[in-house]
Amino acid sequence: MTPRIRIKTLIASAALATLGLGTTAQAQTTTLTLSSWVPPTHFVSRDILQPWMAEVEKATEGRVKISMLPKAVGSPPQHWELARKGVADITWGNFTYEPERFKAVWFSELPMMGENCEASSVALWRTYSQFLASNDAFKGVQMLGVGLLGGGQFHHPSKVITTPDDLKGQKVRMGGPIQKRLLETLGAIPVEGPGTKAYEMLQGGVIDASLHPLESVVNFRLDSLLKNHTIVPGALYDASFFIVMNERKFKGLSATDQQAVMKVSGEMLSRRWGQEFDKQDKAAETKLRAQGHQFAQPNPVLLDNIRKVRTDMLKELQAEGPSFGVKDVGAMVSFYEQQYQSLAK
Numbered sequence: 567m568t569p570r571i572r573i574k575t576l577i578a579s580a581a582l583a584t585l586g587l588g589t590t591a592q593a594q595t596t597t598l599t600l601s602s603w604v605p606p607t608h609f610v611s612r613d614i615l616q617p618w619m620a621e622v623e624k625a626t627e628g629r630v631k632i633s634m635l636p637k638a639v640g641s642p643p644q645h646w647e648l649a650r651k652g653v654a655d656i657t658w659g660n661f662t663y664e665p666e667r668f669k670a671v672w673f674s675e676l677p678m679m680g681e682n683c684e685a686s687s688v689a690l691w692r693t694y695s696q697f698l699a700s701n702d703a704f705k706g707v708q709m710l711g712v713g714l715l716g717g718g719q720f721h722h723p724s725k726v727i728t729t730p731d732d733l734k735g736q737k738v739r740m741g742g743p744i745q746k747r748l749l750e751t752l753g754a755i756p757v758e759g760p761g762t763k764a765y766e767m768l769q770g771g772v773i774d775a776s777l778h779p780l781e782s783v784v785n786f787r788l789d790s791l792l793k794n795h796t797i798v799p800g801a802l803y804d805a806s807f808f809i810v811m812n813e814r815k816f817k818g819l820s821a822t823d824q825q826a827v828m829k830v831s832g833e834m835l836s837r838r839w840g841q842e843f844d845k846q847d848k849a850a851e852t853k854l855r856a857q858g859h860q861f862a863q864p865n866p867v868l869l870d871n872i873r874k875v876r877t878d879m880l881k882e883l884q885a886e887g888p889s890f891g892v893k894d895v896g897a898m899v900s901f902y903e904q905q906y907q908s909l910a911k
Contacts, residue, residue: 594629596631596823598632598656600619600633600656601640601653601656601657602658609842610658611634625830632656642659643663645658646663646664646808649811650706652814655811655812656810657810658807658808658809659807660806660807660808661808662675662743662805669886670698670701670703670892672744673883673902674686674902675742675805676804676876678798678872679906680804681716681799681800682716682844683717683841686804687713687836687837687839688909690712690806690836690902691711691833692833693901693905696901697897697898698891703890706812707810708810710809710828711839712806712836713806713836714805714843715779715805716801716840717779718779718801718802718803718804719779719802720738720777721777721778721783721794722792722796723792723793724793727794727862727864728796728864733868735755736754736755737754737757737774738756738773738774738776739757739759739761739775739776742805744803745803761786764788765787765788779843779847780795780847780854781846781849785846789853793857793858794860796862798869809839880896880899884896
């Protein structure tokens with residue numbers, strides 16, 4: 567082999583080696599899709615999901631990236647199944663969209679479970695990890711985080727609701743079986759509908775009042791209609807949420823990247839969720855009070871009635887627990903409450 571041919575051969579080999587290294591590096595990068603059913607400007611996307619996506623990329627040194635799809639690949643109630651089936655790699659949603667399937671988390675949505683969203687979201691993550699991670703209802707996905715609203719309350723256009731009589735015969739927008747049970751027991755007429763439809767339901771006379779966390783009154787632009795807010799200590803109800811990843815996709819990551827993803831997920835992501843909802847609720851209350859809205863609390867009779875719904879439903883959940891894979895709901899609830907109290911201090 568002549569010197570000139572030898573040099574050309576070495577150059578070609580080096581080029582192939584470089585190309586091979588580039589291909590290997592490219593193959594090591596996994597891009598995951600995330601389906602979100604709120605706009606990119608919504609605070610859940612902007613302040614919770616997008617910062618977390620950046621943290622995943624940083625924690626994995628760029629080996630795992632998450633791309634938020636330009637629009638949701640299904641309706642909000644479909645998002646658990648979309649992840650489980652791998653239609654999207656990562657989704658988030660409300661457990662209450664499939665209430666019977668996720669009855670194991672109903673306890674977290676009961677009245678008076680707590681209004682500190684950071685504490686309740688972390689407490690729910692710890693409770694899930696301790697009691698529910700192996701429950702059949704959660705198979706097929708890797709749980710990345712959970713969260714709550716920080717509590718929903720009564721909101722009315724023309725009066726604060728302070729007595730049982732204030733609720734009698736009132737048509738109240740709600741979502742989910744616990745809210746329905748509450749309203750029926752308290753003498754109101756529950757009307758099912760998404761929070762995003764509350765404005766037109768109020769304007770059309772379909773409802774007299776609506777249930778929301780304070781942040782939704784502002785973020786759904788209901789503050790021009792709902793000017794009276796009844797605040798139940800510990801919250802009238804709550805709503806529980808998940809952030810999940812297709813299990814096969816998660817297990818397809820290297821062990822190092824699985825650990826890196828969970829290092830910035832789990833309790834850390836649940837805490838971020840709660841912190842952002844707390845910020846939104848506080849900002850909403852400040853805005854509503856500045857607008858001259860009326861705030862009140864239920865009188866002792868109405869509070870007792872709400873408390874009785876909570877007590878009765880806890881007894882029912884305890885009795886039904888084995889049917890949804892929880893032997894002792896009371897122990898699970900006690901654990902959650904202990905975690906919440908320690909975190910809310």
